[in-house]
Amino acid sequence: xxGVSQSPSNKVTEKGKDVELRCDxxxxxxxxYWYRQSLGQGLEFLIYFQGNSAPDKxxxxxxxxxxxxxxGSVSTLTIQRTQQEDSAVYLCASxxxxxxxxxxxxxPGTRLTVL
Amino acid sequence: xxxxxxxxxxxxxxGDSSVINCTYTDSSxxxxxxxxxxxxxxxxxxxxxFSNMDMKQDQRLTVLLNKKDKHLSLRIADTQTGDSAIYxxxxxxxxxTIFGAGTRLFxxx
Numbered sequence: 001x002x003g004v005s006q007s008p009s010n011k012v013t014e015k016g017k018d019v020e021l022r023c024d025x026x027x028x029x030x031x032x033y034w035y036r037q038s039l040g041q042g043l044e045f046l047i048y049f050q051g052n053s054a055p056d057k058x059x060x061x062x063x064x065x066x067x068x069x070x071x072g073s074v075s076t077l078t079i080q081r082t083q084q085e086d087s088a089v090y091l092c093a094s095x096x097x098x099x100x101x102x103x104x105x106x107x108p109g110t111r112l113t114v115l
Numbered sequence: 116x117x118x119x120x121x122x123x124x125x126x127x128x129x130g131d132s133s134v135i136n137c138t139y140t141d142s143s144x145x146x147x148x149x150x151x152x153x154x155x156x157x158x159x160x161x162x163x164x165f166s167n168m169d170m171k172q173d174q175r176l177t178v179l180l181n182k183k184d185k186h187l188s189l190r191i192a193d194t195q196t197g198d199s200a201i202y203x204x205x206x207x208x209x210x211x212t213i214f215g216a217g218t219r220l221f222x223x224x
Contacts, residue, residue: 041216043203045213091158
């Protein structure tokens, strides 16, 4: 079946502009995650959605970052007034959480470059 | 909270064994995972181990878990050039999975 998809695959923007990154999770997956992967860095957790519960936003680096998940499916990560340090690969993952076992299925990522 | 640490680079010759090491802090992690990331792609689950196990073997992969030292390792036997990738160790503490920084494996022909 279809995996996690993300769009766009690449985004180049100018400093100060807003950007929107989209994630389509695997159908039926209740949990959705956003991560940021900077060059030479590990995965930085950004935000987590689970069903109808309030999202865990504890990883968002600043108030310029926000995310929403509509209808328990598609998610959009928005970065306002982008800065050069926002340049990174943004990865989305989804999972069907049953217990403490939690395999996450990742999309290919969106590479964001802020000039 | 959980913290996961791993070395950043490992270089091996084709045909040799690779051992990637990881340490974690949260002893309540019930599952520990190894993910693989190939160039330009997202992460993909490679294998996992339940916390009450000491070892798990899956073809060329062997996972060893030392709960006392909170140390996890991934051994790849007969390493091939196709194994060149970044390998992430991860642990689940509650619902949140915490990933290490990733170990970049270079395989020299």
